[in-house]
Each structure stands twice: as structure tokens, then as C-alpha cells.
């Protein structure tokens with residue numbers, strides 16, 4: 248290659264594009280090999296996740312990367328992403344084996360808002376490794392989502408349940424008290440709030456902000472600093488984005504994700520405007536029938552229960568879980584409608600409903616509560632990255 252050719256931007260970019268294509272081919276090859284690993288694990292009933300193997304792999308790759316001039320943090324973050332994808336893909340595969348009656352590859356899913364809402368993005372992400380086609384059904388309210396699934400109009404409903412910055416979504420918790428639907432899955436979606444506009448403008452010109460109530464709460468610090476701005480509450484982020492697109496006005500903006508906004512030709516005027524930089528929402532997926540969770544996958548079970556009004560009644564319930572060695576990962580309480588000062592407790596535990604200890608715990612809880620119901624058992628979708636020994640990163 249001549250010097251000129253070596254520095255020709257188009258030529259260099261062509262080389263990069265070719266390499267990227269090769270990388271994609273390699274990613275796909277690795278993915279299909281890990282699917283064979285899943286088949287082998289299904290056969291041997293071994294857990295999907297093997298953190299010792301992951302750690303050995305990362306330590307070796309960091310060392311090999313250094314020999315090639317790649318820094319340890321780069322190698323670690325690339326491979327943590329690859330491994331996360333591999334584990335989630337294996338889990339999704341084992342779930343299809345455990346639930347042969349579930350219909351794929353086309354699914355219909357109801358979510359809040361329309362194209363571009365966080366619920367829309369979560370639905371697409373969740374089904375991206377499970378279904379080939381998604382029939383989208385944007386709804387106006389959480390109650391409508393449940394109703395669409397209950398009536399058989401759609402297969403699934405995607406509902407946000409908690410957010411790392413604004414906490415639990417009470418309306419969804421309350422609706423779960425009265426539904427016969429089961430929770431069959433969960434997904435954690437990063438929420439990256441931006442201030443989006445339809446036309447080129449600057450922050451000082453913005454007079455009106457459209458958004459759903461949740462993003463307003465989650466961006467309160469940024470909004471407080473902006474002085475006098477009119478706030479327009481919308482039913483969903485998607486509705487707010489559609490409105491701002493329609494207005495084509497340099498004085499209006501909307502709070503939403505850059506990814507969602509791009510579906511409405513909006514662009515980010517300000518990025519990362521949430522109070523917490525690590526802002527995530529957890530969504531649950533509901534369906535008419537419960538699912539079985541494969542033994543090789545970490546499972547979560549959600550139960551709701553009401554205790555009598557006597558001292559220590561809740562503690563007694565938690566002691567049952569403690570004695571069975573079952574880890575509780577969330578406890579939430581909500582008033583019971585029509586019964587002032589009585590509470591419904593929502594409990595998430597890290598256990599599979601099929602486990603004998605879990606069955607025993609539910610039997611015991613049945614004996615000491617006024618009401619108990621299992622809302623669902625589903626795979627834990629969150630993958631904590633395996634950490635590498637600090638020596639491997641620094642040496």
C-alpha cells in the first residue's frame with residue numbers, strides 16, 4: 248500500500264467496514280456455539296451461568312489483549328457484553344424447551360404509548376431474542392394493557408414496575424392485585440432521558456416541555472434549574488414525542504430517549520438529564536398462562552399476601568422464607584382498596600416455584616396469612632457481570 252493510500256480516509260474506512268463485518272461474523276459464530284453449549288447443558292441439567300469459566304476466560308483475554316496493545320478495561324467491557332448476550336440467549340433457548348406450548352415466532356404485545364415509548368423499547372428488546380415478529384399494540388393506560396391481555400386480544404402485556412430513581416409504580420402494583428394474569432418475564436431497560444426537539448434550537452429558547460409524569464419526576468433537578476417553563480403532562484412519552492414532532496416549534500421540547508425520539512425525527516438538545524445517571528426501569532411481562540422456568544436458569548417468584556392485623560405478622564412470614572434459605576429481593580406494600588389501613592405485601596424471592604423449599608414455604612405461608620397468591624415465576628433477566636481480579640486489570 249502506498250503512503251497516500253494508507254492515509255486515504257475512504258480507503259481506511261473501507262478497511263474498517265470490512266473488519267467490522269468480519270467481527271459480526273465472528274460474533275454470530277460465537278453465538279451459535281453458545282447455543283450448542285445450552286443444548287449440552289439442557290441435556291446434563293447444568294446451570295447456564297458458570298462464573299468461574301467466565302473469570303478464567305476474561306483473565307486470559309485481558310492478558311492476550313495486552314500483548315496486542317488493547318487495554319484491560321476495553322477488553323473486559325467488550326467481553327462482558329458478549330457474555331451477557333450469550334447467557335441471556337442460552338436462557339431464552341432453555342425457556343423455549345421448558346415451555347413447548349408457547350406459540351412463537353409471532354407474538355402480540357401491548358405496552359404503554361406508541362412507537363418510541365420506553366415500554367415499546369423494552370418490548371422490542373425483550374422479544375428480540377425470542378420472536379421473529381412482534382405485533383405491537385400501543386395502549387393509553389396500564390389498565391388497558393391488562394384488559395387487552397385478559398380478553399385474549401394480545402398475547403403479552405409489558406408493564407413498568409419500578410425505576411431506580413422514582414421508585415415503585417404504585418398504579419401497576421395496585422392493578423396486579425385484581426388480575427388473573429401471570430408474570431412470565433422481566434427486563435431491565437436503561438432509561439436515558441434527553442431533552443428532544445423537532446427543530447434546531449437552544450435551551451434558552453425552550454418555553455414548554457411535554458412529557459409523561461414519570462420522566463418529569465426523574466428529571467426534577469434539571470427542570471428546577473431551568474427557571475420558568477410550562478409543563479404539559481402527557482399520557483405517554485410516545486404521545487409527547489408525537490406532539491412535539493407535530494408542532495415543529497423551536498420553543499417546545501419533550502423528555503424521552505434518543506432512540507425513541509429518532510423514530511419521530513427528534514434530536515437531543517441535552518443528554519443525561521435524569522437526577523440519577525444510573526437510571527433503569529424494570530418491566531414485567533404478563534400473560535394469561537404461567538410459564539415453567541427451566542432448572543438451569545436463575546428464577547424469581549412474585550407473591551402477594553395479606554396478613555392479619557397482629558404484631559409481628561409480616562415478620563412471621565419473612566421468617567418462613569429465612570428458615571427455608573430463600574432470598575427475598577424486594578418487599579413492597581400497598582393499601583388494600585376498600586379496607587382502610589390494611590396492606591397487601593408484594594414479595595419477590597429468588598427461587599423457582601418448582602423447588603421443594605419454595606412449595607413448602609408457600610404451604611406454610613398459606614397457614615399464617617389471610618390471603619396469598621403467586622403472581623408468577625419467571626427467569627431473572629438481569630446478568631451481573633463477572634468481575635475480574637484487580638490484579639488482572641492493573642498488571
Ligand SMILES: C=C(O[C@@H]1C=C(C(=O)O)C=C[C@H]1O)C(=O)O
Nearest residue numbers: 281284295296297300301330333
Ligand atoms: C458458554 C457458556 O455459558 C455461559 C457463557 C459463557 C460465555 O459466553 O463465554 C461462559 C460461561 C457461562 O456463564 C459456557 O458455559 O461455556
